[in-house]
Amino acid sequence: MTESLEFSALLQLVDERSAAFRSAVAAAPGPDAPVPSCPGWTLFDLVRHLGTGQRWWAAIAAGPAEAPPAKDAGEVPHDLEALLAWYAESNALLLGALREAGPERECWAWWSLGVSPANAWGVARRRVHEVLVHTYDAQLAAGAVQPMPADVAIDGVAEFLDTCNSTPAAWPHKAATIHYHAVEGRSWLLTLDGTGAWPAPLTEDAAPASVSATGTAEQLLLFVWGRLTMSDLKLEGDQQVFEQLIAWEPEE
Template sequence: MNEALAFPDLLRLIDERSAAFRAAVAGAPDLGVRVPTCPEWTLWDLVRHLGDGRRSWAATVAAGPDVPGRLPSPGPAAPEERAALSAWLAESTRLLLDAVREAGPDRGCWTWWGASQSPRTCGAVARHQLQEISVHTYDAQLAVGDGQPLPAVVALDGVEDFVFTVCATTGAWPHEPAVVDYHATEGRSWRVWLSGDGARAARLAGSDTAADVSARGTASELVLALYGRRPMESVDVAGDRRIFDRLFAWEPEV
């Protein structure tokens, strides 16, 4: 696996992004406002989703590598009152951080990404949790009218986590083989190869072979586009744009 953020940095950034999420929620005039990037949810629904999800992952990590699937949130349920809700959300983050810190980065853990290039470890869970929390922080900020770019250090790791964890698979690509590049203006690039063998990814140091399609933007712009928070037209796309349409519609069998 390519170099990633160090484990202590992942935990620190999870805490920081979680605090930013709570700050966005605290600034909302009404928790019933709709979340533009998750239009079926109110801001309260988003808070409940984030808190329940962190409690669920905390329980899953704490249970060890032999659990057959992700465990449900052990509760308590998200309260309605705003101050109590903020405290419940902060406790959800603490439970996740405590569980991951206690387990350590190398211990095995159940994950949904078994066919990807990311390891099934607590460190990989922490890495992906940082991205989920960061993208939902953007969602919450947007709901109150002030969507902020992801911090560059988070977003750079986020593009890499996406191509290794979400995109990479052994499920057969059902179209003609293709090469896809992602270029962050901060100076890092990645390549994804799509074929009958699935999708394989690597950080790109330089290549004499041109990609069939590429996307270029800040790391934050790329992450938000990859997670469907912004259209691909928000970044500079060169080459066969149909490949991105096919890639985002692809649901590989593994």
């Protein structure tokens, strides 16, 4: 893994980012407001999605499992005040389950074949960035996007590479490397070849990349999450590699 935030710090970030998420939802025109970064979704859909995810991962963090539990959030209220209370309860359930589990408890995770560990620490880290990006979505819907904490965005780029871009599934194209450069002074390497896709810290003696992307950590995070496009970053090299990666659906 390319970053190593402490478990207690991750739990605090889940709580802090969730508070920012609720504030953004409360400031928006209402539950039926569209979410520009999630085409076809309203704020109600966004809150339901994130709250259901918090409850689902709370159940997963309870212990090892061969398969995940079914997603069941029950009835989600549409009234704004009740909806925010439902989300707050969802977040509290997740935090309680993670604290009870402790960082080392193994559990099911869809990224278990990748770099990030399938344990409560890995779950906490994933939820930090799920809430972080969806807070951006909610703020966009409210028309008042706030800058992300740079250190959290930096870890977010690394976490995405450790989970979403970490797989033993063979890369179906010509072997390639991608360099991500954050202007805050952090860089990452993603290798794509017959052994799969694997992230690693970018060293000074690394060979030239097939393609590189430079931007703020927030811009890079929003790019890998599909909120920004290649035109929003400074790119050098073969941009087709990014197009191939975005379109890739590995079978494991």
